[in-house]
Amino acid sequence: MTGTIVRLPPFSSPPTTSSGGRCCSRRRISSYVACAKGVRKRSPDDYHATVRALNSKGRTPRKSLGQHYMLSNEINEQLAAAATVQEGDFVLEIGPGTGSLTNVLIDAGATVLAIEKDPHMASLVSERFAGTKQLKVLQEDFIRCHIRSHMESLWANAESSGKSRYAKVVSNIPFNISTDIVKQLLPMGDIFSEVVLLLQEETAVRLAVSSRGTSEYRPINVFVNFYSVPKYVINVPRSNFFPQPNVDAAVVSFKLKQEADYPPVPSTKSFFSMVNSAFNGKRKMLRKTLQHLSTAANIEKALVDVGCPATSRPEDLTVDDFVKLHNLITTV
Numbered sequence: 174m175t176g177t178i179v180r181l182p183p184f185s186s187p188p189t190t191s192s193g194g195r196c197c198s199r200r201r202i203s204s205y206v207a208c209a210k211g212v213r214k215r216s217p218d219d220y221h222a223t224v225r226a227l228n229s230k231g232r233t234p235r236k237s238l239g240q241h242y243m244l245s246n247e248i249n250e251q252l253a254a255a256a257t258v259q260e261g262d263f264v265l266e267i268g269p270g271t272g273s274l275t276n277v278l279i280d281a282g283a284t285v286l287a288i289e290k291d292p293h294m295a296s297l298v299s300e301r302f303a304g305t306k307q308l309k310v311l312q313e314d315f316i317r318c319h320i321r322s323h324m325e326s327l328w329a330n331a332e333s334s335g336k337s338r339y340a341k342v343v344s345n346i347p348f349n350i351s352t353d354i355v356k357q358l359l360p361m362g363d364i365f366s367e368v369v370l371l372l373q374e375e376t377a378v379r380l381a382v383s384s385r386g387t388s389e390y391r392p393i394n395v396f397v398n399f400y401s402v403p404k405y406v407i408n409v410p411r412s413n414f415f416p417q418p419n420v421d422a423a424v425v426s427f428k429l430k431q432e433a434d435y436p437p438v439p440s441t442k443s444f445f446s447m448v449n450s451a452f453n454g455k456r457k458m459l460r461k462t463l464q465h466l467s468t469a470a471n472i473e474k475a476l477v478d479v480g481c482p483a484t485s486r487p488e489d490l491t492v493d494d495f496v497k498l499h500n501l502i503t504t505v
C-alpha cells in the first residue's frame with residue numbers, strides 16, 4: 174500500500190449544510206461527498222489537512238483497520254462537546270488517524286493519550302503534533318494494550334499538581350471492533366468518567382436505544398446499562414468520511430458508573446453468565462432457559478418475587494429485574 178498517493182476530490186470552497194447556502198453536491202466534490210441532510214459542514218482546512226496528511230505518507234486507507242477518516246471539524250467538535258472536554262482534562266483517543274479529532278481535543282486544552290495500531294498513522298500523528306506536550310502517541314493495538322498502566326503513567330506527573338485521576342474517552346473508532354472496545358471500556362468506571370464514541374449507526378442504536386420489551390434487546394444492553402448510562406447523541410451521515418463507508422454513523426455517549434453504583438451482584442461473572450443463558454432461547458421462557466441454575470418452580474417463584482410474570486421471557490426484564498432474579502436463584 175505504501176507509495177500510493179491518496180486522491181481526494183479537489184476542493185475549492187467549503188461545502189455547507191443544505192440550509193446553509195452553497196450545496197455540497199456541487200460537481201467538484203461529488204465523487205466522495207454526497208449532499209446529505211443533517212449535520213455536515215467542514216472547513217477547507219480540515220479537508221486539506223486530511224489530504225495532506227494522507228498524501229505525505231503515501232497511504233491508502235486500510236479497510237482491515239476501519240480507516241474512514243472524519244472530514245468534518247464540526248462533528249469532531251461535537252464529539253468533544255458530548256464529553257464536555259475542557260482545559261486540564263485527560264482524554265484517551267483510540268485510533269487518532271490523521272489527527273483531526275486529536276487537534277480539537279488539544280485545542281480544548283486536554284492532555285491526550287492517543288493509541289494507534291497503524292505504525293504509519295502513529296508516526297504521522299506524532300509528526301503533526303511534534304513538540305506538543307499535551308499529546309502522547311503510542312503505536313499499539315488498543316484491544317491488546319494495558320490501558321490501565323498507560324493511564325497510570327500519564328497521571329504520574331499530574332498527580333503532584335493535584336489534577337483528577339479520571340479521564341474521558343473520545344474517539345472515532347473502527348466499526349469492526351467497536352463492540353470489543355465498548356466491552357473493554359465500560360467496566361472501567363474507576364479510571365474513565367465518560368466514553369464518547371463515533372459508532373456505526375446500527376451499533377449506536379443497538380447499544381443506546383434498544384430497550385426492554387423490544388425485539389432488539391440483547392445481553393449487550395444489560396451489560397451497557399449495568400456499567401453505564403448510554404445516550405444517543407447525533408446521527409452522522411456517511412458522506413462525512415473519507416473513504417465513504419457503506420453505512421451511516423452516530424455519536425453515543427456512555428456515562429460510566431462507579432463500582433459503588435453498580436447493581437448489587439455477588440459476582441459479575443455469574444451474573445452475565447446467567448444473562449447470556451437467559452437470551453440463549455430468546456423466545457423461550459426463563460423457567461426453561463435457566464433450568465441449569467434452579468428448578469422451574471423456583472424460577473417461577475423468583476420471577477413473581479421480582480414482580481414479573483412467572484412466564485417471563487428475557488426481553489421482559491430490566492437490568493434490576495435480572496439482578497434480583499440472579500440473586501434469588503444462584504448461590505454464588
Ligand SMILES: C[S@@+](CC[C@H](N)C(=O)[O-])C[C@H]1O[C@@H](n2cnc3c(N)ncnc32)[C@H](O)[C@@H]1O
Nearest residue numbers: 238241242243268269270289290291314315345
Ligand atoms: C475510523 S478511523 C478514525 C481516524 C481518525 N480518528 C478520524 O476521525 O479521522 C479509525 C482509526 O483507528 C485505527 N485503528 C484500527 N484498529 C485499531 C486498534 N485495534 N487499536 C488502535 N487503533 C486502531 C485506524 O488505523 C484508524 O486510524
